[in-house]
Amino acid sequence: MGAQGVRDVVVVGASVAGLLAAAALARDGRAVTLLDRDDLTDADRADADRADADPTHAVPAPAPRPGVPQGRQPHMLLHRGLASIDELLPGLSDDLRAAGAVPVDTGRLAWLGTGGWAPPSRQPEVLLASRPLIEHLVRRRVRALPGVRVVGGQRVTGLRRGRPGEPRWWVDAVPAGWSDVPVGPAGAAPGRRARPADLVVDASGRASRLPVWLDAIGVRPGAVEEVDAQVGYATVRVRLPAGRLLAPGVVVLPQPGRGGGLAVPAEGGWWTVSGTGAGAHRPPRDLAGLQEFLTSLPDDSLARVLAAGQVEGDVATHRQTANRRHRYDTVVGWPDGLLVVGDALCAFNPVYGQGMTVAALDALALRRADADGRLDGPGAAARLVRECVRIGELPWQTATGADTALAGLPASRDLVSVLVGRWIGALDEMSTHGDVAAQVALSRIYQLAAGPTSLLHPRLVARWLRTRVRGLGPPVPRPTVLSDDVPEAVGGGR
Ligand SMILES: Cc1cc2nc3c(=O)[nH]c(=O)nc-3n(C[C@H](O)[C@H](O)[C@H](O)COP(=O)(O)OP(=O)(O)OC[C@H]3O[C@@H](n4cnc5c(N)ncnc54)[C@H](O)[C@@H]3O)c2cc1C
Structure with a gap:
């Protein structure tokens, strides 16, 4: 055949x-x-019926469903994914934007990683939207x-x-x-x-x-x-007063021995605020516990975002990760x-x-x-x-490499893995001391936009050698996240 x-x-x-x-x-x-x-x-039926009656109708809010238990957790469509979906279903990213998905340059997110804050940079755009909305719009196109x-x-x-x-x-x-x-x-x-x-x-x-x-x-x-690093999510949906958040989103990566979280926008003007953490550092399932969990993070921005917002619904947890x-x-x-x-x-x-x-x-x-x-x-x-x-x-290596460290699991001892791990650590350190080229190179790997060999670009190696001679620059200052961030905390700003 x-x-x-x-x-x-x-x-x-x-x-x-x-x-x-x-x-x-x-x-x-x-x-x-x-x-x-x-x-x-x-x-879908409600959508089609309303479209027949009124072609200008708004898309009804698609709801989470049991077969996709992660439906209430935050979802980000990486640039490479967006471009690929547009290739399969031309115009889908326009549909998403029209339905309120929020385009974000990830280089502008307030991002606290292993070694400190990431420097502001320009990155390819990602789209933030609820998981049900993404699936609903894809399904509508595919059905046709x-x-x-x-x-x-x-x-x-x-x-x-x-x-x-x-x-x-x-x-x-x-x-x-x-x-x-x-x-x-x-x-x-x-x-x-x-x-x-x-x-x-x-x-x-x-x-x-x-x-x-x-x-x-x-x-x-x-x-x-x-x-399995036994990562758990606890997420709530909040409405924030206009102008309260100055960063387009906040990410605090979970680290070995401590939790993390994120706050990102989605369609309809609401935000998801999540706690994330591995093993004993997984966030609790109730709102008061989540607030306390976010307050205990190395930076209190997420706790303040949650405190500033009006919470809609209950805490949605997810642990199959x-x-x-x-x-x-x-x-x-x-x-x-x-x-x-x-x-x-x-x-x-x-x-x-x-x-x-x-x-x-x-x-x-x-x-x-x-x-x-x-x-x-x-x-x-x-x-x-x-x-x-x-x-x-590549995504497997990226995710399992980071999770092995996060869960304190025995790391690979083969020489190549050890050297790659050290090199990524060196680039991360340069990035958190203001090296935008190192930040962009690492981010392109996470965004699946480049292969690991791109990290060995001679320009990056030369920049690393320069840090060996001249030392690292000052750490990237904490970015302005909320409108009431105190000036001292802002440092040089972003
Ligand atoms: C907490 C969380 C956050 C995430 N965030 C992101 C993110 O930010 N960005 C990103 O790209 N990805 C994210 N993901 C991953 C993303 O949700 C999935 O990788 C993506 O949806 C692809 O899933 P899938 O279609 O393979 O499977 P699923 O989305 O799990 O769908 C499986 C489908 O199969 C159906 N099904 C199962 N068994 C049967 C059966 N026997 N008969 C008939 N139907 C069946 C289910 O009903 C369901 O519709 C996240 C996942 C989680 C858990």
Whole structure:
């Protein structure tokens, strides 16, 4: 079966990774069906009905849903992710801006890292918006593509290979809410349905059951790597008085032995204020405790932001943050016509904001393969899975490297890792003493806009040598965050 032969695609999971994979694969003459256990119709239907009645209507506020438990936590779409999503769905960033997503130059954030405050710099723009809004707008665009259908309320329970003469796959699903009962001729779960597919894409996130499904068809699922710093989030939504916050956002990175947090804007004029921390330093689940937690941080800006705002709703916590990747690239006998993308393949500690960007890069890889006729044929899926694992390599190294230190886990002793760690530490120190070039170079790695070799640019090495001779400059002063920051604390300002 060649690429033209891929007529029926079933995508398991209609969240960001599944939707972007569908966008990459949609084309005339092909059916792409997304199955999700959540009912996804409410917000979209309300949106469509209102659009029919009044084309100038505002997008209704999309709500968090159970299948995406991180829905109330802050979400930042990195520049690389934004550009990639625009490539898949032209105009999506305009949709986001029109719906109120807030563009921010991360170089202007008040950012307290390991060694001190980051110097102000110019960086590519990121977009800040609620997770439900991002997903809703992506889903609206994807639904309009030829051949795409989004089916909510369907929990996928397994995959079966087709017999000779049948489609390659049968994807079993039950109406969400039914238990995963074994199905015999007499005991079939009501509503159980098998859908035929030439190509199945697993995009079911951290909860993916693909290892079990592979095992059931006689394929050993491969190793799972995990680095879990046991990071927790506690988040509230606040409204701030106009002009109260002078910085476009505040980030205090969690450090070994102490917590951190962030305050960032989203659509609708509200802000999310979060505490973050690892292990014993995870933030508590109640508002008073969160306020106390933020007050205990090395800088009190976040506590003051929270105190200055009017809190809406309760504290939303989230603790499923382990870095986890499935080494499906090492599986012997990986089945043809089966792909896996997004968090189902490789999930990162979200503190680094990389998940949606990696999902978009996975989807672009699918699109390229489809365009080049590499989507199907013997071994094609295994090659694409290996490519997606490679796409996740840099963010994996970045996140697990930082989390190993954060959790006090034994660090790698191999010489290259030790030297890379020391070099990054040296650049970070230069940055917190005002070296903007070092700051930009590090930030481009976190933003997935450059590879690690860019850190060895001769210009950076020359700047480091200069610090060895002349010493470091003064530490970057604390930036002005709130309108009532006392002048002494402002130092030289930003
Ligand atoms: C606290 C937190 C903060 C984050 N912040 C950021 C950020 O700032 N920037 C960023 O880029 N990323 C962030 N992320 C990561 C981001 O949310 C994900 O990486 C991204 O959404 C891709 O997820 P996904 O689509 O692979 O999986 P998910 O979003 O988890 O979606 C999986 C989907 O599969 C469905 N599903 C699961 N099992 C089944 C089944 N058996 N049958 C049918 N459907 C099923 C679920 O209902 C769900 O819709 C954050 C994550 C967390 C936890």
